[in-house]
Amino acid sequence: MSSSRPHIVIVGGGIIGLNTAYYLLSGPEPPRVTIVENTHIAAAASSKAAGFVAGNKGWHAPANVELAKLSFDAYTDLAAKLNGAESFGWRRVTTTGVKIGNQDKMSGYRTLPVAGALEATSGIGGWANGDKVVLINEDSGQLLPGAFCARLWAECTAKGLVTLIATPTGRDGKTLRTTEGLLKFDKLVLAAGPWTADLCETLGLPRVPVSSLPGHHIQIKPAMPKGMQVIPDESLFCGVGAGDGNILESIAADIPDYEPGSWERTQGWTRTVEFFPRADGNVYVAGENAIPKTIGDRAADARLNRLPPTAARCRAHVDDELVARMVRASKAVSPALDLDKGAQLVEADLCYRPITPDKCPIIGEWAEDIYVSSGHGPWGITLATGSGIVLSELIRADLAHKKPQLSADISGLEPHRFGPKRSAKL
Numbered sequence: 001m002s003s004s005r006p007h008i009v010i011v012g013g014g015i016i017g018l019n020t021a022y023y024l025l026s027g028p029e030p031p032r033v034t035i036v037e038n039t040h041i042a043a044a045a046s047s048k049a050a051g052f053v054a055g056n057k058g059w060h061a062p063a064n065v066e067l068a069k070l071s072f073d074a075y076t077d078l079a080a081k082l083n084g085a086e087s088f089g090w091r092r093v094t095t096t097g098v099k100i101g102n103q104d105k106m107s108g109y110r111t112l113p114v115a116g117a118l119e120a121t122s123g124i125g126g127w128a129n130g131d132k133v134v135l136i137n138e139d140s141g142q143l144l145p146g147a148f149c150a151r152l153w154a155e156c157t158a159k160g161l162v163t164l165i166a167t168p169t170g171r172d173g174k175t176l177r178t179t180e181g182l183l184k185f186d187k188l189v190l191a192a193g194p195w196t197a198d199l200c201e202t203l204g205l206p207r208v209p210v211s212s213l214p215g216h217h218i219q220i221k222p223a224m225p226k227g228m229q230v231i232p233d234e235s236l237f238c239g240v241g242a243g244d245g246n247i248l249e250s251i252a253a254d255i256p257d258y259e260p261g262s263w264e265r266t267q268g269w270t271r272t273v274e275f276f277p278r279a280d281g282n283v284y285v286a287g288e289n290a291i292p293k294t295i296g297d298r299a300a301d302a303r304l305n306r307l308p309p310t311a312a313r314c315r316a317h318v319d320d321e322l323v324a325r326m327v328r329a330s331k332a333v334s335p336a337l338d339l340d341k342g343a344q345l346v347e348a349d350l351c352y353r354p355i356t357p358d359k360c361p362i363i364g365e366w367a368e369d370i371y372v373s374s375g376h377g378p379w380g381i382t383l384a385t386g387s388g389i390v391l392s393e394l395i396r397a398d399l400a401h402k403k404p405q406l407s408a409d410i411s412g413l414e415p416h417r418f419g420p421k422r423s424a425k426l
Helices: 013-028 063-079 143-157 192-203 262-267 320-333 379-398
Strands: 007-010 032-036 052-054 094-100 131-136 140-142 161-166 169-170 175-178 183-184 187-190 211-221 234-240 271-277 283-288 345-353 362-367 372-373
Touching: 007 013, 007 183, 013 032, 013 143, 013 192, 013 372, 013 379, 052 063, 052 379, 063 140, 063 234, 063 379, 094 320, 169 192, 187 192, 192 211, 192 345, 192 372, 211 320, 211 379, 234 320, 262 320, 271 320, 283 320, 320 345, 345 379, 362 379
Parallel strands: 007 032, 007 187, 032 161, 094 234, 187 372
Antiparallel strands: 052 140, 094 131, 169 175, 175 183, 211 283, 211 345, 234 271, 271 283, 362 372
16 A cells, blocks of 8 residues: 555554554555554454444434434345345344332443333233333344444454554654654544543543443353243343342332442342343353442543443453442342353443443544544444444545535534534644
8 A cells, every 4th residue: 555645643542543554555545554562352342342333323422413313224234245144243232121119210321222112011921021011123234343343353464454553642743752653644543441541641631521331340141040042142231129029129229320228238139130142153242331449440430431441451450349239139130141041141241331421422634634532331332333434424525625514414523512622633
């Protein structure tokens, strides 16, 4: 590839950076693209997330609606091109709300697209306990995010992507300083997830309004009770409460969301919990968003939400008390997920999602020749492909000195909507 072509440097090797690289490299006369990543490709939430993809507008804030639809369609196209069912577990799924006991709220941080009246039908049947609330199932899918990122990185590499494992240390104009040397760029993309604000500070830029949302998850290998043959391709969003004689009635407690007290941490359960049966046979369980209290990482203690300095240190923060809360909730929802009856806990981990004050991402130009794509919150996987498409369109238009023609309306995702207004040069 000719060195005279523009050079785009992307800091962040997660699913947002990879999709940006892929769509930059897939167009006519692609630029040179380098990803700078300080750990390894998809080291954080990009490989540890549930992999749920929701394209229907009912799941999303108005600012995200067109981007979500674009993303779902792009995933469908990529699955067809890259043999998604085999290479990254792509499949269509149904979605169902579940209410157990006295808990009406079914998600701690998502708006669920209830189909019709909010009326539960007694007894969900099948693999889960509780009352069923039918959700909108149009354009719902799932993938294995780690496998997807690996496949997309391979495709990008075949198209000419250069990957540099290094840590940015500063910036001199349009030269990025890293621990592995200097990189001159024409356009710079900041896609470092919850570390994007720290990255801005390192590069002498105002901090973007991106914080972090911690989230534990577990994976359980189910044990099928007698009469249960298979767990369906059905994602569950569950409110789990005590009452109705269920197994949690004896340990009921009224607690605030996300930050349970000490007794509730050790004896309670996750009140709003999500279940995602995967193509590999395991069930991914999430919804525990309390701040981990694991002792031993002084570098994280003073940081908001105890965000570790790098993705490589997240696993050390796994909080066994929060894991146990999800295990107890899983037992209440499905007999197939009861560890006392043969189910196996195969993974317990923690990741931090980047999140903005209004819970919608920021996508666009942060400073002259410097773009940002971050803050996707719990919708990072869902919105990743669309984010890559529109950001590549913005960059291509900028390079050509043309007005961008975007595939989705992202006017509500402008990076400076929280202030300050962008100055010409920073």
